[in-house]
Amino acid sequence: YNSSLVADCVNYGTMFGTSNCAGIAGRCEENSITKNSINYGEVKANNVVGGGVVGANMFDSLVTNCINYGRVTGLHYIGGVVGETEYSTVSYCKNFGTVICTESSDGTGGIVGTTDVNTPGATSYILYCENYGNIKAETYAGAIGGILGSAPVSYTHLRAHETSAH
Numbered sequence: 001y002n003s004s005l006v007a008d009c010v011n012y013g014t015m016f017g018t019s020n021c022a023g024i025a026g027r028c029e030e031n032s033i034t035k036n037s038i039n040y041g042e043v044k045a046n047n048v049v050g051g052g053v054v055g056a057n058m059f060d061s062l063v064t065n066c067i068n069y070g071r072v073t074g075l076h077y078i079g080g081v082v083g084e085t086e087y088s089t090v091s092y093c094k095n096f097g098t099v100i101c102t103e104s105s106d107g108t109g110g111i112v113g114t115t116d117v118n119t120p121g122a123t124s125y126i127l128y129c130e131n132y133g134n135i136k137a138e139t140y141a142g143a144i145g146g147i148l149g150s151a152p153v154s155y156t157h158l159r160a161h162e163t164s165a166h
Helices: none
Strands: 005-007 015-022 025-029 033-035 043-051 054-058 062-064 072-079 082-086 089-091 099-101 106-109 112-115 125-127 135-137 143-145 148-150 159-161
Touching: 015 082, 025 033, 043 112, 054 062, 072 148, 082 089, 099 106, 106 135, 135 143
Parallel strands: 005 033, 015 043, 025 054, 033 062, 043 072, 054 082, 062 089, 072 099, 072 106, 082 112, 089 125, 099 135, 106 143, 112 148, 125 159
Antiparallel strands: 015 025, 015 054, 043 054, 043 082, 072 082, 072 112, 106 112, 106 148, 143 148
16 A cells, blocks of 8 residues: 555456456555556446556556556546556556546546546656557546546646657
8 A cells, every 4th residue: 555566466357346446456655666567357447546557546656567458447537557646657558458438537548547636736747658548438528538538737737758649
């Protein structure tokens, strides 16, 4: 949870949850690192925050060199790699899975669903990431993107450098 290390993990199972649902780690906080991990399983977040690898990546945490191949579905803040990141970094990650927001797409992205929702003045980084998966909102599509779904500009200064979507 806090200051944890999750490394070199692989998931093949299907994950079902209401929030902070993910293939590898549901929620990582305060200087946690998730690296070199792969998700092949389906992730079904029945409420908010679902990610192929990490659900919520919070407060000086890092998700790096991770890959998602699984389908990710949920209601809000849904990402191919990370559902929500606050004051943290996602780098060198790839998504090949389909990401589907089943209600309103408040942050649906190929790499990250949303950033810095609850942390005024925070800065998150998405660096050197690639999305190859399809991104879909089944109803209202207000915040959907190949790399990032939403970044509330009134709260954060997101810097996404050298990212590409295919």
